[in-house]
Amino acid sequence: MACTAEDKQHARQIVRRLARHYPDATCSLDFSAPLELLVATILSAQCTDERVNLVTKQLFKKYRSAADYATAAPADLERDIQSTGFFRNKAKSLRTCCQKLLDEHGGTVPQDLEALVQLPGIGRKTANVILGTAFKIPSGVVVDTHVGRLSRRLGLTAQKDAVKVENDLIERIPKKEWIAFSHRMIQLGRQYCMARKPNCGDCPLAQVCPKIGVGESR
Secondary structure, eight states, X not given: OOOOHHHHHHHHHHHHHHHHHOTTOOOSSOOSSHHHHHHHHHHTTTSOHHHHHHHHHHHHHHOOSXXXXXXXXXXXXXXXXXXXXXXXXXXXXXXXXXXXXXXXXXXXXXXXXXXXXXXXXXXXXXXXXXXXXXXXXXXXXXXXXXXXXXXXXXXXXXXOSHHHHHHHHHHHSOGGGHHHHHHHHHHHHHHTOOSSSOOTTTOTTXXXXXXXXXXXXX
């Protein structure tokens, strides 16, 4: 999807309206350190942020370092995160990821995209979340299901692949807005722009949204 001056102007209108409506939007996962955010993002796969926050409230008291996760007994860690779903795979990812943090990064979370995506359980989306939210580094635009869906509905992309969606958004949105944009789009998707029954009448983006796909049978 080639990016034109008109496309960038459309994106700027969306960015401005989102900023006015959600000036304080931030990550909905609870954390107090980069490692905690890394753990929370791994647990958030196929799980609600609310459930993850319930689990990590106790988990972060028990596991305080990369070494704690890396050396945890698999059965114990699985039990501690069981309610997030897919707990065996997630426990394995946490243990192997934290072991690699110990082996290659001294137990600390690296502030580099390429280093992060080399960690087990960490893809580009998760790496962008960690860099943007924990370190305030705009490495890219986080494209979760909300951001991808809303970006297509708003006419910011026609792509379905998350990496291609991100590439379109990077072309259209100023770098200084990348981090906040994703948080604000997620809030919009939860409050107004639901997949099946969007509340277009009250949506703060109603005047600039082409409503692509709204009303189509699914």
